[in-house]
Amino acid sequence: AQSVTQLGSHVSVSEGALVLLRCNYSSSVPPYLFWYVQYPNQGLQLLLKYTSAATLVKGINGFEAEFKKSETSFHLTKPSAHMSDAAEYFCAVTFSGGYNKLIFGAGTRLAVHP
C-alpha cells in the first residue's frame, strides 16, 4: 500500500532563507509524486510532479524537488523564501493504473518571517 509522511506540520523560516519541506513515501510499485500548495481559502495548486523522466524536478515559483529512490524521499526546496510563499504544502503519491488517485500527506504549513 502507498502512503506519504510529511515531517513537520509547521515550518518557520526567515525571508531569504532556504526552504526545505520533507516528504517520504512508501510504495510497493514505482511511484508518481506531486507537491501541491494551498493558499488560505483556496483549492490546491500543482507545484511540480515527478513521473520518472528526471529525478530533479523544477516547478513553479522557484521550487524544486529531488526524487531519491534509495531514501524513498521527495523533499521540496527553494533557495530563498519570499513572504508570498507562506501557505500549506502537500506531498502526494499515486501509481500507474490507479486512475490517478492521490494519497496525500498531512501537510506542512510554512510561515515566512521578515
Next chain:
Amino acid sequence: DAGITQSPRHKVTETGTPVTLRCHQTENHRYMYWYRQDPGHGLRLIHYSYGVKDTDKGEVSDGYSVSRSKTEDFLLTLESATSSQTSVYFCAISEYGTGGDSQPQHFGDGTRLSIL
C-alpha cells in the same frame, strides 16, 4: 486555471438532513474525485469516477454517495448528514494518462460544510 466550479461554496445545515454538493467541469476530463480536508489529515479521498456512470469508493466513503450522469458533473450526497461530516470538500479532475504516465489532478476552490 482548470475550469472547475463547486457549488455551493458554503453551507450550514442540521444533523439528519440530506446534502448534495455539485462539481462542474468544463475541461472534458475523464476522471473526477471528491476529497474532504480536515486538520491533521491532509486530503482524503471519498469517491471517484473514471467515466460517466462509473464510480468507486475511496478511503472514507461511509455516509457518502456519488453520481455522474454526464462528463461535466459529479455530485456528492450526504444522505443523512452528521456532525462528523463537517469539513471542507474539494472536487478534483484529471485527464486520462497515456503511456503509463500519471496526470496531475486540478482542484476546485472547495465547499465549506458545517453540520450543526
